[in-house]
Structure formats: structure tokens, C-alpha cells
Amino acid sequence: MSATAGGYVVYDCDIGNDDAWGLLMLIKGERLFHKLSLTGQQFEGISSRRPYKILGITCVQGNTTVDNCAKNALRVLESVDRLDIPVYKGCTNPILPRTWTRERLFHGQDGFGDIPDLPEASNANTHKEHAVNMMYSFVCQYPKMVDFLLVGPLTNFAMCINMYGSDFLDKVGNIWIMGGNYR
Numbered sequence: 001m002s003a004t005a006g007g008y009v010v011y012d013c014d015i016g017n018d019d020a021w022g023l024l025m026l027i028k029g030e031r032l033f034h035k036l037s038l039t040g041q042q043f044e045g046i047s048s049r050r051p052y053k054i055l056g057i058t059c060v061q062g063n064t065t066v067d068n069c070a071k072n073a074l075r076v077l078e079s080v081d082r083l084d085i086p087v088y089k090g091c092t093n094p095i096l097p098r099t100w101t102r103e104r105l106f107h108g109q110d111g112f113g114d115i116p117d118l119p120e121a122s123n124a125n126t127h128k129e130h131a132v133n134m135m136y137s138f139v140c141q142y143p144k145m146v147d148f149l150l151v152g153p154l155t156n157f158a159m160c161i162n163m164y165g166s167d168f169l170d171k172v173g174n175i176w177i178m179g180g181n182y183r
Contacts, residue, residue: 013069015057026054033050095159
């Protein structure tokens with residue numbers, strides 16, 4: 001398994017409980033690898049990893065709505081004092097309309113299990129640019145240096161490919177996808 005391509009990561013998610021934990025681990029890793037790079041320390045199994053910077057969190061409709069996804073991302077960021085990481089709202093619907101009805105929402109309506117009295121997150125920290133445009137902007141700014149961690153529906157990434165084609169894909173570092181299963 002390779003290290004990050006050049007030190008930049010975009011976390012594309014439909015943030016429910018699972019993606020929240022993934023985001024926390026990504027933030028912890030960012031701090032750890034930065035610290036290791038400053039001290040020259042090496043730990044077995046991670047000595048080849050390079051420091052990375054989280055460029056942004058892009059939200060997609062999936063476990064919950066894009067608005068709830070952005071709120072949940074901001075709740076996580078606020079809980080670890082990392083509101084410096086920008087959050088971008090992306091695609092609000094799948095590329096193809098669903099031909100089936102969801103029978104239950106595993107992560108609840110809000111993506112966080114519908115837990116009452118969760119702290120409200122301010123949407124003021126949500127950036128106005130669309131997530132798909134930001135994905136393209138990031139790879140143009142840092143060609144071959146941006147890795148994408150895609151842990152929700154792949155709609156934002158697919159739309160970026162549809163809009164920008166090989167001009168986008170040729171500039172992408174690594175693509176990491178959390179797969180799923182049926183039944």
C-alpha cells in the first residue's frame with residue numbers, strides 16, 4: 001500500500017456514524033504523520049507514510065441529506081477544534097433516480113442516529129462552492145498530489161469525471177474507495 005501521493009487528501013462522504021469515525025481517524029493521522037515528519041521518528045509499519053493535509057470535506061447525499069451531511073461534518077470538526085478544514089456541499093441526488101424505496105434508514109434521518117439534543121453546528125463554516133467544482137479546483141492546484149477518500153456514494157466524483165473528463169482524472173493522485181455489500 002502506497003503513501004499519500006503528495007500530501008493532500010479530500011474526504012468525500014455522506015457522513016453518518018461510520019464516516020464520522022473515519023474522519024476522526026483521518027484527522028488523527030494528519031497530526032501523527034506531521035509530528036513524525038518534524039521529529040524524524042519512525043514506527044514500524046508506518047515509516048513509509050508521508051505527512052498529508054486535509055484539503056476539504058465534500059458532502060454527498062447518501063446516508064442522509066447533503067445539508068445533514070455538512071452539519072454532521074461540522075459537528076465532528078468542532079468537537080476536535082478543526083473548523084479550519086473546509087466543508088463543501090455536493091450532489092443532492094443520485095445520478096440515476098432510485099427505482100426502489102428505502103425501507104429503513106440505518107443511520108437515522110439525520111445520519112447520526114437521530115440522537116436528540118446534539119449540538120447545533122453553524123452552517124456559516126460551509127463554503128459556498130459546489131463540492132464537484134472544488135474537487136476539480138484542488139487537482140488543478142496540486143496536480144497528481146491529491147488523494148480522494150471516497151466513503152459515500154460516488155456521485156460527486158462521477159459528476160466531476162462527467163464534467164471535466166480526463167482533464168480531471170489525469171491530475172488525480174490516488175483514489176481510495178470504501179466499498180459496500182448487499183444483504
